[in-house]
Amino acid sequence: MIQLAFYAFASLSLVGALAVLFTRNVLYAAFFLLLTLLGVAGLFVLASADFLAIAQIMIYVGGVLVLVIFGVMLTHKPEAPNDVNSQQPNRIASLNRAGGWSGWVLAGLVASGLFSALFTLLMRANFALLNQPVGWKSTVNTIGKQLMTEYIVPFEIAGILLLAALVGATYLASPLAKSFRNATR
Amino acid sequence: MQPVDSHLFLIVGAALFSIGLAVVLLKRHAIVVLMGIELMLNGVNVNLVAFSQYDPDRLQGQMLALFVMVVAAAESAVALAIVLQVYRHFRTAQLDELNELKQ
Numbered sequence: 001m002i003q004l005a006f007y008a009f010a011s012l013s014l015v016g017a018l019a020v021l022f023t024r025n026v027l028y029a030a031f032f033l034l035l036t037l038l039g040v041a042g043l044f045v046l047a048s049a050d051f052l053a054i055a056q057i058m059i060y061v062g063g064v065l066v067l068v069i070f071g072v073m074l075t076h077k078p079e080a081p082n083d084v085n086s087q088q089p090n091r092i093a094s095l096n097r098a099g100g101w102s103g104w105v106l107a108g109l110v111a112s113g114l115f116s117a118l119f120t121l122l123m124r125a126n127f128a129l130l131n132q133p134v135g136w137k138s139t140v141n142t143i144g145k146q147l148m149t150e151y152i153v154p155f156e157i158a159g160i161l162l163l164a165a166l167v168g169a170t171y172l173a174s175p176l177a178k179s180f181r182n183a184t185r
Numbered sequence: 186m187q188p189v190d191s192h193l194f195l196i197v198g199a200a201l202f203s204i205g206l207a208v209v210l211l212k213r214h215a216i217v218v219l220m221g222i223e224l225m226l227n228g229v230n231v232n233l234v235a236f237s238q239y240d241p242d243r244l245q246g247q248m249l250a251l252f253v254m255v256v257a258a259a260e261s262a263v264a265l266a267i268v269l270q271v272y273r274h275f276r277t278a279q280l281d282e283l284n285e286l287k288q
Contacts, residue, residue, distance in 0.1 A: 002189060003189060006189040006193065010193070010197045013197065013201065013227075014197065014200055014201070014204070017200075017201055017204040017205070017208075017224055018204060020204075020208055020217070020220055020221075020224065021204055021207055021208050021211070026214050026216060026217055029217050029220055030216075030220070033220050033223065033224070036201075036224065036227065037223075037227065040201070040227045040230070040231060043194065043197065043231055043234075044230075044231075044234055046189055047189075047191075047194060047231075047234045047235050047237075047238050048238045048241075049234045049237065049238070049247050049250075051247075052230075052234060052247055052250055052251065052254075055251060055254060056230075056254065059254050059255075059257075059258055060223070060227075060254070060257075063258055064223065064257065064258055064261045067261055067262060067265055068216060068219065068220065068261065068265065070265070071216050071219075071265040071268060071269065072216055074269055074272070075215075075216065075268060075269065075272040075278040103210075103211060104211065106210070107206075107207050107210035107211045108207065110206065110207070110210060111203045111204065111206050111207035111210070112203065114202075114203050114206060115199055115200060115203035118199035118202075118203070119196060119199060122192060122195045122196060122199065123192075127191075129236065129239045130191045130192070130239070132239050134238050134239055134241075135241070137241065139241075139244060139247060142241070142242070142243075142244050143244060143247065143248065143251070146243065146244060146248055147248075150243070151248050154252055158252055158255045158256075161255070161256070161259055162255060162258070162259055164259075165258075165259035165260075165262050165263050166259075166262065168263055168266070169262040169263050169265070169266040170266075172263070172266035172267060172269075172270055173265075173266035173269045173270065175273070
């Protein structure tokens with residue numbers, strides 16, 4: 001049963017990721033990214049990380065993905081003639097003057113080469129840690145204690161980082177930023 | 186509760202990372218490239234969580250995954266703001282067409 005749930009969530013996330021890779025529509029890519037993030041949240045639950053699964057759903061699906069969809073809609077240009085093929089393969093620096101296919105071939109070679117290398121490495125590796133028995137218990141208590149004791153400095157730094165990122169993003173995205181910069185100079 | 190074999194988690198993480206790398210290399214739209222970066226970060230998080238279930242007392246992997254999520258949220262907020270300003274300036278978000286520093 002658990003195996004079945006694992007395969008379901010793993011295939012959900014992998015299919016979503018492949019659909020992000022192969023779709024041509026930016027908005028569809030955002031929605032397929034939603035599938036991937038939900039599948040990864042399910043994988044977190046199966047790896048006994050319940051707090052991280054909830055955090056994944058709240059931060060990624062609730063925050064990052066909404067932000068991405070706002071970005072897609074704000075940078076959409078329906079009247080442009082090149083918007084139809086906006087998801088054509090990327091041209092990788094002077095290798096791809098002729099057409100789009102060599103970009104696909106090159107990226108496919110790099111990505112599948114990396115994956116096959118990692119796959120053979122993981123198949124050959126024998127982690128001593130992975131032979132231990134594992135129990136399932138809720139991690140919320142442990143994460144709370146760790147955040148307030150061992151990881152208190154990174155926790156506070158993360159808070160300051162979020163504050164600075166939000167202020168900076170608000171300033172960068174505001175239409176006043178450009179005229180304000182010009183006025184102060 | 187019978188846990189899943191952890192090698193499968195590691196393989197899924199490797200696959201997510203590779204697909205994210207392919208998205209970053211292939212796509213031309215700046216926001217889709219950001220989505221590829223999010224995919225790569227998720228693959229890394231799956232790896233960290235898969236190892237962290239054997240460390241239930243300190244949960245170092247899960248703590249690192251939590252901070253990775255925080256940094257990813259901050260990164261995507263700032264990056265989307267920059268993409269928005271680039272779009273206002275050049276009227277496009279295709280990375281191949283952004284070939285000059287000043288217009």
